[in-house]
Amino acid sequence: MSNGKKLTRKLKKNLPVTGPQAPTLYELMQWYCFTTNTHGCRRIVASKGRLRKWIWIGLTLTAVGLVFWQCALLLMSYYSVSVAITVTFQKLLFPAVTICNLNPYRYSAIKSHLTTLDADTEKALKDLYGFVETTIRRRREADSPEDGLYLKKMPLFNLESVNGDELVVKDITSKKRSRMRARVMHKEANSVSVGGENIVGFKLCDPQNSSDCTVFTFSSGINAIQEWYRLHYMNILATIPMAEKIAMGYSADELFVTCFFDGLSCDSRNFTLFHHSLYGNCYTFNSVERGNLLFSSMGGMEYGLKVVMYIDESEYNPYLITSAGAKILVHDQDDYPFIEDLGTDIETATETTIGMQLTESVKMSSPYSDCTIDGSDVPVNNLYNKKYTFQICLHSCFQREMIRSCGCGHYDQPLPAGEKYCNYMEFPSWIYCYFKLNKRFVQEQLGCQSTCRQSCSFKEWTLTRSLAKWPSVSSEEWMLRILTWELGNKINKNLTKHDLANLGIFYQDLNMRSISENPANSIVTLLANFGGQLGLWLSCSMVCVFEIVEIFLVDSFWVVLRQRWHKLCKWWKNRRANQAQESPNIPVPAMAGHDNPICLGDEDPPTFNTALHLPQVQNSQVPRTPPPNYNTLRIQEAFNEVDSDSEDEHL
Structure with a gap:
């Protein structure tokens, strides 16, 4: 390599790095490591010796990994919540209490719609178990219905054997055995065990596709009859007008015998009618429809709701309802009472007291939860x-x-x-x-x-239920006599204790427990934690982060872009040069004259141009000017020193 090129390389190497204007990524990164406040990067470049460099590279990469890990944990914890539970003592709004008789309609009022269904049910019970309920027949006082109408629509079977989709069944009405292909769905277990005649079910088929059938089986004939009856019962109710169904149910005056709230007397005017599809006429106490809502002034049974209900067990439908009593549900005034799913049963001849404790919950919505x-x-x-x-x-x-x-x-x-x-x-x-x-x-x-x-917010009442025999033996006679006398205009019989149910519902205390969710971290806390992690592991601040973003994204992009541009320009110049070389040379005819040696004669005088075409003398050396002696400038020793130093550094 010539001395001039060595000088250019050494001077260029010892010149300061030009920062973001560096021509290569290597020079840009070298300038960043020398000027950044992040100590690890500076030590990688400034350290002497290969071992120290690798140690600092490992430490810096480890610190960067820890920073990313800790910051990822901080981001994930940012969307977590902390739960705060507070208990406040205040005057509480009494909740809405919905009360339903387990028997939705008076049997004497709805029997005209159920004549055929009841007759088919009695026939099925007789064919299955030889059971005949003569008292029900006398009580119905109905005309002779069409025999077997509902049994034809949905026949009942005894399931005798199952082999895949091949079934052997015995029709309850005709007692005939037959084979059929149908899927078996057991309503009370995952598998069907066939070993006796206690497997009872009914068959359902798609009218549009007679091969698509399913036999629903039950381990007990009671469950099979009730499910079969309920399906037909709902089909009949769907055809009865709403006004007629309300008239067939119990009115508030019939259902509630006595009523007290917060030590004061109340009556049917404090209840709002709510017609339920399965339980008929239900009534809601302290409903929002009544306007002025009631509050509990104190905790305890004396300051709650106390009612005595007339159950009228003699009017129960024997096939639809097998238990007697009432069903209640405590809920918020704005909530729909799903009493069939969440209700609590109230027994007859029993005093049921229910203590309540209110809990109000509020959850954080998106992005903290999916509520x-x-x-x-x-x-x-x-x-x-x-x-x-x-x-x-x-x-x-x-x-x-x-x-x-x-x-x-x-x-x-x-x-x-x-x-x-x-x-x-x-x-x-x-x-x-x-x-x-x-x-x-x-x-x-x-x-x-x-x-x-x-839902993100909801109220929940925790109920504590207790039971007591009511009325007592000593008070039964006079209490039932007085209640019979008071209800003389509504009923035409003497009351028994099984016709009544006593309910008391109250706040145990006026302490309301609130459960609320709050963000575990705010944006200020998140940024402060980020800064702490950066300072702990890399000894830098958020400004250093912006600097890293600028160097590794913006400046690096421009360096690469400049390099690509220079390569493109160089390629374009080379292409133009190659095109110029490949272009054909058109010969130009020479002009005749004295410069043309062909035209010269022996007598023509020689010229300068003709002298150039004369043959040169063999083995002749033309003296030339000797090159300058650069050793006299005394620069070689300095270069030798620089070269030795650079070689030491590389070593």
């Missing part, structure tokens, strides 16, 4: 016209799928505008469609459980 504030962001239409809850969403979703798949709505849920309830006359296949849809719903195949979300 919804008011249900407006859930793609399910609320059919209940009440405050959004998870149960409302599930029932509304199922009813929507029921209408879409079966063409009609189930009787125990509200209907969208313009739709109809399912019944045999208009929708003959609705029962089979309902069972198939309900199976998919239970197995979470309809998507309702994944679509619906929990």
Whole structure:
């Protein structure tokens, strides 16, 4: 390598790095390591010796990894919440209390609609077990119905053997054995054990496809008869007008015998009618529809609600209801009372006292949890016209799928505008469609459980229930006599203790427990934690982070872009040069004259141009000017010193 090139390289190497304007990424990174406040990067470049460099490289990379790990943990904990529980003592709003008789309609009022169904049920019981209820026959006082109408629509079977889809069954009515192909669905277990005649079920088929059938089996004839009866019962109720159903139920004056709240007397005017599809006329105490809501002034039984209810067990439907009493549900005024799912049973001839404790919960919405504030962001239409809850969403979703798949709505849920309830006359296949849809719903195949979300705020009452025999033996006679006398205008019989139920419901104390969620970290705390991690592991601040972003993203991008641009320009110049060399040379004819040696004669005088064409003398050396002696400038020794130093540094 010539001395000039050595000088250029050494001077260029010892010149300061030009920072963001560096021509290469190596020079840019070298300048950053010398000028940054991050100590690890500076030590990598400034350290003498290869071992120290590798040690600092390892320490710096470890610190960077720890910073990323800790910052990732901080980001994940940013969306966590902390739960705060507070207990406050204040005057509490008394909740809404919905009370229903377990018997939805007076049997004497609805028997005209159930004549045929009851006759088929008695026939099935007689054929199965030889049972005849003569008292029920006398009480019904109905005309002779059409025999076997509902048994023909949905026949009952004794299941004798099962071999895959091959079934051997015995018809209850005709006593004939037959083979059929159908799926078996056991309503009380995952498997069917066939070894006797206690396996009772009914067969459902799709009217549009006779080969699509399912036999629903039960381990007890009681469960089979009740399920079979309930399906036909709901089909009949779907055809009865609402005004007639309300008239067949119990009025508030008939249901409530005595009433006290907060030490003061109350009556049926304090209750609001709520018609339930399964329990008939229910009544809500302290409902929002009545306007002025009631508060509990103190805790204890004397300051709660106390009612005595007339159950009227003699009017119970023997096939629909097998237990006697009432059902109650404590809920918020804005909530829909799902009494069939969450209700508490009240026994007859018993005093039931229920102590309440209020808990109010508030959860954080997105991004902290998947709950919804008011249900407006859930793609399910609320059919209940009440405050959004998870149960409302599930029932509304199922009813929507029921209408879409079966063409009609189930009787125990509200209907969208313009739709109809399912019944045999208009929708003959609705029962089979309902069972198939309900199976998919239970197995979470309809998507309702994944679509619906929990509510972010809700109230919950923890109930403590206690029972006592009521009335006592010593007080039974006079109490029942007085109550019979007071109800003389409403009933025409002497009351027994099994016709009455006593309920007391109250706040145990006025302490309200609030459970609220708050963000575990604020944005200020998050940034402070980020700064602490950066200072702990890399000894830098957020300004250093911005500097790193600028160097490794912005400046590096421009360096690479400049290098690409220079390569592109160089390639373009080389291409133009190659094109110029490949272009053809067009010969130009020479002009005749004295410069043309061909035209010269022997007598023409020689010229300078002709002298250039003369042959040169062999073995002749033309003296030339000797090159300058650079050693006289005395620079070589300095270069030798610089070279030795650089070689030492490389070593």
